[in-house]
Structures are given as structure tokens and as C-alpha cells.
Amino acid sequence: MIFPPSYGESLLIPRFRSRPDETPIDTVEISFTEAAMADIRARILEAADAHISLISRMSDLEHAPFTLDQQSKYLQDLKRTLATLKTELDTLRKVTSKERKDHQDLRDSFARRYAHKLTGRSEKFVSKIEKEEREYLDAVHNQRSAEEKERYLEDTIAETENRVAELTIQTNDYVNLKEQSEHLYKKVFNGPTPEFPEEDQMEIAVQHAKDFFAEAQSRCDKDQEAEKLMFRAEKSVAKAVKFCDEALSASSWDVWGGGTVADMIERDNLSKAKSTVSQAQMLLGQATGLQDAIGPFDNVKIAGGHTTDIFLDNPVSDFEFHKKVKETYVQMRLLHQKVQLELQTQRGRALDSKNNMEDAKSQLAAARAELDKVRREVFERVTGIPCSAGTPPAYDAMDSPPPLDPEEPILVS
Known part of the structure; x- marks a missing residue:
């Protein structure tokens, strides 16, 4: 841990004499560094037995988290395979039922056999029966x-489920032991450890890794949320484009004499487009707040007119309004293209942020593992007792059950 520069400096503490005629005040130099070293060694020796017990039990369970992850994925694959097989099996049973019926009908048809016999075609009939039977x-x-x-x-699924249940218990035990180990280390290595500078250095490295991971996690969360908002905004703008397109069609009809009905359809779709694009703009604003690299986006001015225009209809006003509707449609299309482009770009940012977060997570895990290693080595040096139990034994359960027999493929006629 970080400690003040003056921590290891010496202080002069006076030792007073009771008689004034004796020699002047003597001084005893007491080193804070020596005191700290004695204190850390005392804490290590006091925790040695508990530490050895924790390390030994953790070593026995060290395989559990990784194996649990592998077995859980394997279990999901098995279940997907079984679901597919059951669907195929339903089809096979229908095929078998049909073939059984055809075979029995042909075999038991006395009249057809007799007819073939009378016409001298009994061999062909027998051949047909044999074909149906095959x-x-x-x-x-x-x-x-x-x-x-x-x-x-x-x-296999039943066996794997039992294995996953067992590994889940072992993983929970391992996590609990890991927490106990971290608590013990915090208690023992609380404060600076001048005799073991490598421990202080790794604590600093872990703190830096924590800060980096927290920043990367925050950036990842924001980029993923911004991507979701952009996706919703794109859908809203796409709907607005559709409304503008329908308004433009109604406007074209109105120019050629659509009358009041065309006017009402036109303005209804423009109203829907205005409402929808307003929602999209709100979503885009939220996305931009999370990721300032998004945008900017142009505002779309939705064509509008007075309600009295419907009743004071004339070709000139219809044509002028048609041009406004067309301009609205063009602007909306441009906005949609921009939003689509920004959505794809944001998806790339979100993916990069996720990868960076995963890298930061791995770096933090590596730093913590190195800190644990350094602290174990400190325990070994102080106590003289090896803390490492060696490589954990391989998991002796069936890690990967044999695959289905490739020589017996499932055939569906």
C-alpha cells in the first residue's frame, strides 16, 4: 500500500534521567521501518496456519470454476441437440407409420394378389411387396x-446436470474460500510493507487495474445503452419516412383532384410523422448524451397547413403544399440515412468498448493473481513453510462424453 515518505524515517526520542547531575539527555533512535517490519512479520506468523489451510483447500477446488463453465456450455449444446433430434424423430415416426401401412395394405391385399396371378404378373407383385418391405x-x-x-x-444430459450441480457447489465453496483469503490478506498486509516492496508495488498495480476496469466498464455500459437508443431511434425514423411517403402519395393524388379525402389523408400522415420523429429526436438526444461522438442530426421541418386549407381547396395551394410535403419526405429520408450510418458506427464503438472492457477485466484478474502470488511468497519467506500445493489434480469426472456415433446418421425420408 502507498505510505507517506516520512514513514520509514527515524525519530529521536529523548530518554530522561531522574538526576540533573548525571550525563545529559541521551537519545535512542527508533526506526519506524523496523517497527513496521516486526509488525508485519508478527501478523504473518499469526495467520500462517489459517493461510496454509485456505491455500490447500483452494488448490483442491481451483479447477471448479473453469470446469463448471465448460460443462454448462456442454449441457446447453446437448439440450439443443436433443431438441433437434426430437423434431426429427417425430418426422421419422410419421414416415415409419406410413411405410408400415403401405406395406401391410399391399401384403394383405388378397384381391390384388389374385388379380396379378390371373394375369401372369405375380412376380411383379412379389417384387413390389419386397420393395415396400425394404x-x-x-x-x-x-x-x-x-x-x-x-x-x-x-x-448424458442427466449425468451432466448432476456434474454441473456438483461443480456449482464446489465453485461456490471456492469463491467463499477466495473471499476468506482476500480478507486475511487485507488484515495481514494492511499498511505499508517496507521489507517487501514488491507487495506494495503490486497493490498499486492492482489499484490502477481496478480504476482502468471501472472506466472501461462504464464506457462499455454507456456505449451499449447508446446503441440500444440508436436502434429504437432508427425504427422511429423509419416509421416517420413511411408516413411521409404516404402523405406524399396523398398529396400527389390531391394535386390531380383528390379533394377533401386526399387532404385529410395527407395531413393525418404528416401529423403521425411529426409525432414519430419527435420521439426519435428525443432518443437521439439521449444517445448523444451517452456518446458525444454520435451525430449531429439535422432537424426535419414537417410540412403543415391550416385546417381551413382543406375547405378552401384550389390547384395552386395544393401544388404549393405538395412541394412542401416532398421536401419533408426528402429531409426525412436524409435523416434516416444519417441515423442508419450512425447506428452502424455506434455498434462498432460498442463492440470495441466491450473488447476493451474484457481486456481490462483480464488485466485486473492477472494483477490480482500476481498480488496473491507475491503475498504467498512473502508467507513462505517469513514462515519457511511452502504455501503452494502444486498443480491441482485433473478433474477425474467425464469432461467430454463421447459424441454420437458418426456411422449412424439420422435419416429422414
Whole structure:
């Protein structure tokens, strides 16, 4: 930890004599550095047994978090595979049912067999029966093969779920031990450790990594939220473009004699466009507040007229208003293109921010791991007792069950 420059400086503390005729005041130099070193060693020796116990138990469970993550992903893959297989199996059962019916109908058709016999075509009839029988047997084989795979997947899923449950308990235990270890380290290494400067240096490095990660996390959250706002704004502007397009169509109709109905459709769509783009502008403002690199965006002036224009209709006013509606449509299209471009750019920023956050997270984890390593080494140097239990044993459970038999593909006729 950071300590003041004067922490290790010596102070002169007077030792007074009771008799004035004795030698003058003597001085005893007491070093704060020596006191701090003695204090840290005392704390380390006091916590040595608890530290060894924690490290040993953590070593036994160190595999759990990683293995839990792998097994959880594997379980999800198994469940997706099973869901797909069940859909295919439904189809196979329908095929088998159909082939069974066709085969039985042909085999049991006495009248058709007798007719073939009378016409001398019994061999062709037998060949047809054999063909139906082969198709039926193939369907049965495919169905049974799929059912075996289904049973295999269900059994494997059950085993994996049990394994995940066990690993979850182990991971929770590991996290709890990790918290106890961090609490012990904070208690032992509270304050500067001048005898072990590498511990102070790594504490500073961890604090810097924490600050960097917090900043990266904040930037990532803001960029992702800005991306969501931009996505919603793009949808709103797209709707406004559609309303403007419909208003433009009604305006064109009005120019050619659409009358009052065209006027009302025109102004209704312009009103909807105004409301929708207003919502979009609010969303864009919020996004810009989170990420100032977004924008700027031009304001769209929605064409508007007095209600009396509907009743005082004439070709000249219709044509003039048509030009305003067309200009509104063009502006709205330009705004939509700008928002689409900014949305794609913001998606890139959000992705970069996420990657930076993940890098910062990894750096923080590495710094914390290095600090733990340094502190373990300090414990070893002071106590003379090795703290490392070596590489944790490999997880002896089935990490990756065998895949489905590739020689027996699922066939759907």
C-alpha cells in the first residue's frame, strides 16, 4: 500500500534521567521501518496456519470454476441437440407409420394378389411387396437408431446436470474460500510493507487495474445503452419516412383532384410523422448524451397547413403544399440515412468498448493473481513453510462424453 515518505524515517526520542547531575539527555533512535517490519512479520506468523489451510483447500477446488463453465456450455449444446433430434424423430415416426401401412395394405391385399396371378404378373407383385418391405424396414431402422440416440442424449444430459450441480457447489465453496483469503490478506498486509516492496508495488498495480476496469466498464455500459437508443431511434425514423411517403402519395393524388379525402389523408400522415420523429429526436438526444461522438442530426421541418386549407381547396395551394410535403419526405429520408450510418458506427464503438472492457477485466484478474502470488511468497519467506500445493489434480469426472456415433446418421425420408 502507498505510505507517506516520512514513514520509514527515524525519530529521536529523548530518554530522561531522574538526576540533573548525571550525563545529559541521551537519545535512542527508533526506526519506524523496523517497527513496521516486526509488525508485519508478527501478523504473518499469526495467520500462517489459517493461510496454509485456505491455500490447500483452494488448490483442491481451483479447477471448479473453469470446469463448471465448460460443462454448462456442454449441457446447453446437448439440450439443443436433443431438441433437434426430437423434431426429427417425430418426422421419422410419421414416415415409419406410413411405410408400415403401405406395406401391410399391399401384403394383405388378397384381391390384388389374385388379380396379378390371373394375369401372369405375380412376380411383379412379389417384387413390389419386397420393395415396400425394404422401405418399411429402413424406416424402422432409422427410427430405432434415432430413439437410441435420444436415450443416449437424455442419459448424458442427466449425468451432466448432476456434474454441473456438483461443480456449482464446489465453485461456490471456492469463491467463499477466495473471499476468506482476500480478507486475511487485507488484515495481514494492511499498511505499508517496507521489507517487501514488491507487495506494495503490486497493490498499486492492482489499484490502477481496478480504476482502468471501472472506466472501461462504464464506457462499455454507456456505449451499449447508446446503441440500444440508436436502434429504437432508427425504427422511429423509419416509421416517420413511411408516413411521409404516404402523405406524399396523398398529396400527389390531391394535386390531380383528390379533394377533401386526399387532404385529410395527407395531413393525418404528416401529423403521425411529426409525432414519430419527435420521439426519435428525443432518443437521439439521449444517445448523444451517452456518446458525444454520435451525430449531429439535422432537424426535419414537417410540412403543415391550416385546417381551413382543406375547405378552401384550389390547384395552386395544393401544388404549393405538395412541394412542401416532398421536401419533408426528402429531409426525412436524409435523416434516416444519417441515423442508419450512425447506428452502424455506434455498434462498432460498442463492440470495441466491450473488447476493451474484457481486456481490462483480464488485466485486473492477472494483477490480482500476481498480488496473491507475491503475498504467498512473502508467507513462505517469513514462515519457511511452502504455501503452494502444486498443480491441482485433473478433474477425474467425464469432461467430454463421447459424441454420437458418426456411422449412424439420422435419416429422414
